[in-house]
Amino acid sequence: MQRMKQVLWVALMAAGLAGASAFAADRTERVTLGEGTTTLKGHVTGYDSVQYSLTAQPGQQLLIRLATSNPSNYLNVERSGMAEAVCQGALTGNTCSVRAETAADYVVDVFLMRNAARRGEQAEYTLSIEHGSAQPGPSAGAARDAAAKEAAAAAVAACKSALALKSGVNAVFVLPLSHVAAAGGYEVFLSLKGAQWLCTTDPRGNVNRVEQR
Structure with missing residues (x-):
């Protein structure tokens, strides 16, 4: 009996280690901005991601570009303290222009989209x-409002496209209350042929689900 318990314990430990290896290996790197352009090279595999943290000064303009070997490799730019990304590379061709109205910490998240990650694909990127x-600019509140509006508009557009693709009908409309923030992303309320639909997105702007209400 004791021998059987030992064998079972070893098997459980091995299964736990195997399961742990399937989790994403997120890596964080601190970036110090020098003069001109800062260039970083790296790679991601599957559900891995690399998160570059940096600090921008008041009024500083950042132009962030991702060149990659995999068309499913994207970047998001997130600002500390905000639930939504201020720029989603999937919607902007992996080029993000960000103006820091006040001194702020940003994270540039480099990752593979879910379909490519599921297949274990790789990407080499620059x-x-x-x-x-740094230049003087509008208030921080105005910048937050503008970023939130941009993220919400992107979520609505992504959901309309997802429902049109699902139904084969392009005449998709938003309800008077078009969206609410939820779980870091959005719930978007749509109408198609008189029926109401609910679409949810995650913090990266991916559509999680589309279902009729």
Whole structure:
């Protein structure tokens, strides 16, 4: 009996280690902006991601570009303290222009989209960050409002496209209350041929589900 318990314990430990290896290996790197352009090279595999953290000064303009070997490799730019990404590379061709209205910490998240990650695909990429001198700009509140509106509009557009693809009908409309923030993403309320639909997105702007209400 004791021998059987030992064998069972070893088997459970091995299964646990195997399961742990399937989790994403997220890596964080701190970036210090110098003069001109900062260039970073790296790679991601499957559900891995690399998160580059940096600090921008008040009024500083950042131009962030991702060149990659895999068309399913994207970047998101997130600002500390905000639930939604201020820029989603999947919607902007992997080029993000960000203006820091106040001193702020940003994270550039480089990852593979879910379909490619599920297949265990890889990507070699070059991330470039151009940064100009700090200039005075509008208030931080106005910047947050603008970023939130941009993220919400992107979520609505993604959901309309997903429902049109699912139904084969392009005449998709949003309800008067078009969206609410939820779980870091959005719930988007749509109408198709008189029926109401609910679409949810995650913090990266991916559509999680589309279902009739």
